[in-house]
Amino acid sequence: MAKPSSSSVVSRPGVREHTVKPARVILVSLFLLALLVLAFYAIGGWYFSGRIHTDALQVHPPEAGPLDITFDRGAAATVVLRGDPDAQNLLEEGRFGLMWDSGESVVGGIVSSDTAGGTATVFRERIAAQPIPAPGSSVRLDGFVWSGNPQTALGIPFQEIRFPVDGGTAGAWYVEGTTDTWMIFVHGKGAPRNEALRLLPLAVERGYHAMVIDYRNDPSAPPDPSGFYQYGVTEWGDVAAAARYARSNGADDLVAVGYSMGGANVVSFILRSPLRAQTAAVILDSPVLDFESTIDYGASQTTLPLTSITTPSSLTSVAKWIASWRYDIDWDAADYLAQWRDYHTPTLLFQGTGDETVPLGPAQQFAGVRSDVVTFISPPDVGHVLAWNADPVGYESTVNSFLDGLGL
Numbered sequence: 001m002a003k004p005s006s007s008s009v010v011s012r013p014g015v016r017e018h019t020v021k022p023a024r025v026i027l028v029s030l031f032l033l034a035l036l037v038l039a040f041y042a043i044g045g046w047y048f049s050g051r052i053h054t055d056a057l058q059v060h061p062p063e064a065g066p067l068d069i070t071f072d073r074g075a076a077a078t079v080v081l082r083g084d085p086d087a088q089n090l091l092e093e094g095r096f097g098l099m100w101d102s103g104e105s106v107v108g109g110i111v112s113s114d115t116a117g118g119t120a121t122v123f124r125e126r127i128a129a130q131p132i133p134a135p136g137s138s139v140r141l142d143g144f145v146w147s148g149n150p151q152t153a154l155g156i157p158f159q160e161i162r163f164p165v166d167g168g169t170a171g172a173w174y175v176e177g178t179t180d181t182w183m184i185f186v187h188g189k190g191a192p193r194n195e196a197l198r199l200l201p202l203a204v205e206r207g208y209h210a211m212v213i214d215y216r217n218d219p220s221a222p223p224d225p226s227g228f229y230q231y232g233v234t235e236w237g238d239v240a241a242a243a244r245y246a247r248s249n250g251a252d253d254l255v256a257v258g259y260s261m262g263g264a265n266v267v268s269f270i271l272r273s274p275l276r277a278q279t280a281a282v283i284l285d286s287p288v289l290d291f292e293s294t295i296d297y298g299a300s301q302t303t304l305p306l307t308s309i310t311t312p313s314s315l316t317s318v319a320k321w322i323a324s325w326r327y328d329i330d331w332d333a334a335d336y337l338a339q340w341r342d343y344h345t346p347t348l349l350f351q352g353t354g355d356e357t358v359p360l361g362p363a364q365q366f367a368g369v370r371s372d373v374v375t376f377i378s379p380p381d382v383g384h385v386l387a388w389n390a391d392p393v394g395y396e397s398t399v400n401s402f403l404d405g406l407g408l
Contacts, residue, residue: 041314041318044319045322052320064099068088071132077126079126080124081141094109095392098139102133106146107127110124146194156204172242176209178207180251181251182209183208183210183254184254186213186265187259187262189231211246254279254280256283258283285350288334291331292331292335298357348399349367352378352382352386
């Protein structure tokens with residue numbers, strides 16, 4: 001049979017040749033990319049909004065940190081500690097409580113340290129007459145220095161009192177004074193009252209009455225109706241309640257002292273309560289002056305799960321937006337920096353440049369816009385609420401000079 005010529009070959013009917021247009025590829029790729037970005041922000045935003053709840057809003061009872069440092073040995077003038085360089089306070093300069101299962105003591109500043117091989121070996125000053133644990137004991141370094149109460153820790157007589165607050169009563173330590181000035185101490189988020197023990201002796205020496213208070217969500221006080229920490233938006237009412245108690249018991253002048261979130265509670269009290277007129281002075285240590293900035297700061301030190309990538313600020317913004325809806329957060333209400341025009345109380349503010357919990361920026365801005373009433377002390381390389389620890393003598397001298405200058 002003769003082969004057909006090429007001119008006689010025809011295409012099969014019904015078969016069409018397809019070509020992929022570049023524009024369609026680009027559109028499909030952009031659509032898939034948009035879906036991926038949307039999923040990233042939706043899932044990531046939901047996840048990190050949950051982290052905001054867990055890390056910042058959820059109420060936790062006060063608890064001691066882990067015994068994650070090893071007590072190597074003690075000598076006449078020093079003690080030797082070993083541990084991970086990231087162990088809490090191990091490489092922080094200054095005075096700390098040394099806590100172990102069956103006892104506690106106080107140790108001084110760092111004499112020398114070595115982090116070779118990934119393990120920190122730290123020689124600290126041993127304070128005379130302070131006990132030490134057995135070599136090899138597991139210990140921790142406590143920034144609040146003392147546990148217990150004023151009597152057991154410092155030999156200061158006190159009474160356990162209760163004062164009326166919204167929803168019931170709250171507990172406080174009360175130390176009687178000899179003047180008509182009362183100092184009210186407000187601890188930080190999830191911290192125990194003994195956070196105030198570092199400065200309490202100064203109040204006693206000055207003859208002040210002192211109240212070291214609990215507030216809503218503490219074990220001895222009613223819960224906040226929201227069930228969350230509110231960073232001063234509601235807690236200020238409990239500071240005001242303590243101020244009313246002091247006034248009804250003879251206080252003429254009030255000095256409010258706030259640590260971390262307790263600083264937010266105090267500033268909110270000054271901005272909102274009529275009793276600010278009787279508050280002669282405020283002392284703040286590492287205060288949360290803008291809750292939203294604090295969340296941003298924490299996120300900037302957080303990585304995405306299973307990666308070493310720092311959380312993008314855009315994802316943090318989405319997470320905050322979702323959190324405001326999930327947990328009814330009013331970010332503006334907890335931005336006390338924005339309310340600086342209404343703040344008029346003489347204030348001494350401490351915050352170290354090494355604070356990894358609360359950003360330094362709001363304190364710097366606050367001191368800048370209210371330099372007429374705010375004295376700002378920012379010791380270099382000092383961590384969160386550790387300015388006293390780094391230099392107890394200097395800290396107390398600054399506080400005394402501040403109060404003396406106000407005639408208190």
